[in-house]
Amino acid sequence: MNETALQAVAVHKRYRLGRQEIPVLRGVDLAVARGETVALLGASGAGKSTLLHVLGLLDAPSAGEIRFDGRRVDDLPVRERAALRHRHVGFVFQFYHLIPELTALQNVLLAQMMAISPLAYWRVRKQARADAEAMLERVGLQDRLRHRPTELSGGERQRVAIARALMASPQALLADEPTGNLDSHTAAGVCELLFDIQRQRGLALLLVTHDEGLARRCHRTVRMKDGVVER
Amino acid sequence: MYRLFLALRYLLTRPINVLGMAGITISVWALVVVVSLFSGFLQVVESHVHAASADVVVGDLPAWSDWRKVEAALRDDPNVAGVAPRLLHFGILSRPGHRPPTPPLPGRSALHGGDQPFLFVQGVEPVAETEVTGFAGWLADPAIPSELRCESAPLAPAAAGPTVLVGLDRMRRDGLRRGDRVLLTTAQLRGDGKGGKTPVKVQLDLVVGGAFKTAHSGFDGNTVFVAASLLRTAMFPDQPDWAPEAAVRVRDAATLDATAERLQRAVIAVVERDGHGFGTAQTWRQRNAQFLESIAHQRGLMQLVLVIIMVVAAFLMLATLSMMVTEKVSDIGILTAMGGTPRGVASVFLACGIVITGCGVVAGLALGVVTGVYLEEVRRAVRWTTGIDLFPIDVYNLDRVPCAIEPMWLAQVAGMALAVGILVSFLPAWRAARHDPLVSLRGL
Incomplete structure (x- = not known):
């Protein structure tokens, strides 16, 4: 658990609203090591989701640095940042964000297709399909491969989202209130799955949540207030 | 790979895209049939004039x-x-x-x-x-x-x-x-x-x-x-x-x-x-230059009118693609999170436009060629069913409706349609590329 997978160093993030600049993150330092689970707690508007997005290279910091495996990555060109995002980080969101036109299997396979040409995919298509099926089996959806998101329950959708996030074998998993849209029973099942996979794969897991109980299951809890990590 | 895959899935699950494709198909079909008819007519008139000279x-x-x-x-x-x-x-x-x-x-x-x-x-x-x-x-x-x-x-x-x-x-x-x-x-x-x-x-x-x-x-x-x-x-x-x-x-x-x-x-x-x-x-x-040129000139005018119709048809495709981008902004966030770039996201919608245009062009060319080959039979069928004679061949002393399908013209029509289709697809694709993925992810 010593190797740092993700790190934010003195990260600031400001948004411009007309002429006004609104600071959202104000000098945040945070490191998540491989195999470590970190819960990020805080009131709405504290900057949790913004920090998650900045850490996952979905958004650029206004100041400060983002490091993957100790290497600064926030200043890389767009294309390289996208490739790193694909290889290094998996995202799980509160609202699943599955593509409604695709079946569960296709949603998971899509992650395989992101960084590969049609020709290259054609060569590995059978293996990719087998991997996606195995991943869905791992999250307990072996019987729901050909179901569209609208035909799945909330818990099942989140399981598909988890399978999709893990498909590119990332080193870090960033989950933004993954159980926020689920009932407590379903949420417990999804959490169990998430922690189980994290342990199995030795992933760095950063979990944004309002749920104190869920936070207690993590190795570490970080609280944010007004864009600053509370000490 | 995801660009092509998603583009095809988007197209297959949205029957409204058939509208855009139909627009391209009809305009290509009209360009092939009408211009082939005029070319054939010009050839026949030339041969008639030559035969009497x-x-x-x-x-x-x-x-x-x-x-x-x-x-x-x-x-x-x-x-x-x-x-x-x-x-x-x-x-x-x-x-x-x-x-x-x-x-x-x-x-x-x-x-x-x-x-x-x-x-x-x-x-x-x-x-x-x-x-x-x-x-x-x-x-x-x-x-x-x-x-x-x-x-x-x-x-x-x-x-x-x-x-x-x-x-x-x-x-x-x-x-x-x-x-x-x-x-x-x-x-x-x-x-x-x-x-x-x-x-x-x-x-x-x-x-x-x-x-x-x-x-x-x-x-x-x-x-x-x-x-x-x-x-x-x-x-x-x-x-x-x-x-x-x-x-x-x-x-x-x-x-x-x-x-x-x-x-x-x-x-x-x-x-x-x-x-x-x-x-x-x-x-x-x-x-007979003046007489022959007058027919060639009419053919040129028809070409111009039909190319304008093709542009109008492309706007129909622009409308359906723009609608699709508006519907699919929620997907842009997750595509970006999975490693997509703005250019990659744009390519998905550009690929949609290219597939729509490509299918429209192929269908239009095929229909146009078939209609051209059987133009006389089509004329008879229309006259038989509606009583309307679209091309009274007696007036021009012809045995059947003339038609000359020129491969170079087919290539020009295909090239024009593809160029217009791709050009028009750029606008919604560009809009998709500029969309902030975080807005989609936050569900704003």
Whole structure:
């Protein structure tokens, strides 16, 4: 658990609203090591989701640095940042964000297709399909491969989202209130799955949540207030 | 890979995209069919006009020119296969005691000059004329019924008088029969004894020798043939060695323009006075340039109109693609989170546009070619079901609706449609690329 997978160093993030600049993150330092689970707690508007997005290279910091495996990555060109995002980080969101036109299997396979040409995919298509099926089996959806998101329950959708996030074998998993849209029973099942996979794969897991109980299951809890990590 | 995969999934799950595709298909189909129809029509008209013309006509020969010298100079050219003299005049043909029927000729329009009463009277030497045009074939056309067909040697005087050959349609319209007496009324300028000239009415009593029929109905409707000797005696008695026009047939039609240029130089050399050469050599195409160009011009205008329709159809695709981008902004966030770039996201929607355009173009070309090949059958089917004749072939003296499918035009249409489709797809794709993925992920 010593190797740092993700790190934010003195990260600031400001948004411009007309002429006004609104600071959202104000000098945040945070490191998540491989195999470590970190819960990020805080009131709405504290900057949790913004920090998650900045850490996952979905958004650029206004100041400060983002490091993957100790290497600064926030200043890389767009294309390289996208490739790193694909290889290094998996995202799980509160609202699943599955593509409604695709079946569960296709949603998971899509992650395989992101960084590969049609020709290259054609060569590995059978293996990719087998991997996606195995991943869905791992999250307990072996019987729901050909179901569209609208035909799945909330818990099942989140399981598909988890399978999709893990498909590119990332080193870090960033989950933004993954159980926020689920009932407590379903949420417990999804959490169990998430922690189980994290342990199995030795992933760095950063979990944004309002749920104190869920936070207690993590190795570490970080609280944010007004864009600053509370000490 | 995800770009193509997602693009196809988006397209397959949204039937509204068929609208955009249908727009492209219809515009491509219309461009192929209409332009092929015009091209075919132009080819047919050209062949009809050529069939009723000599390859080269040397005209504007002055009254003092010597036909024997002109003929010798023309025959000297290695590419000349035959030369025939022609005397030209005009007149009105009527049956004695009958009121002339009201123009136009049946099935003729102003396009063919069918509604004007004057006729071109050509004085020809039948044997020589047969050398330079399809004159013998015009008299033996299977469409001419036996009772109207010329029986004796063409333009040989009948017992009742000199003969005239009349176009088949005019014969029918005027109710003429072989052997009927007709009156050719014309005018001649004669000296008034005071140094001036005054027109004098001339009437020739003629006997209908038979009908002729070329493929060019405008020519048939407006021309009658009489013997050159008759016209010369009646109209040009003072110029026994003059022919105002020489009709020429060439051996190799591929070098027609070059031959016409040589003949032009040759005739200028022999018809020369005071250092100026006279006479004009023109190919059949040059003589009919205005008529042929008018059809080509109409084809050009149709092309322009249909290309504009294609652009309008592309806007339909723009509307459906824009709608799709608006619906799919929620996917942009997750695609970015999975490692997509703005350019990659744009490519998904661009690929949609390209697939729609590509399918529309292929379908439009295929439908266009099939419709073109079976255009006559389509015309008959439409006439049978609705009673509407989309292309009345009788008007143009055709057996079937003409159609010439040119591969180069197909390639141009495909290229234009693809270019317009891709260009139009850029706008929604660009909008998708500019969309902030975080807005989608936050569900704002």
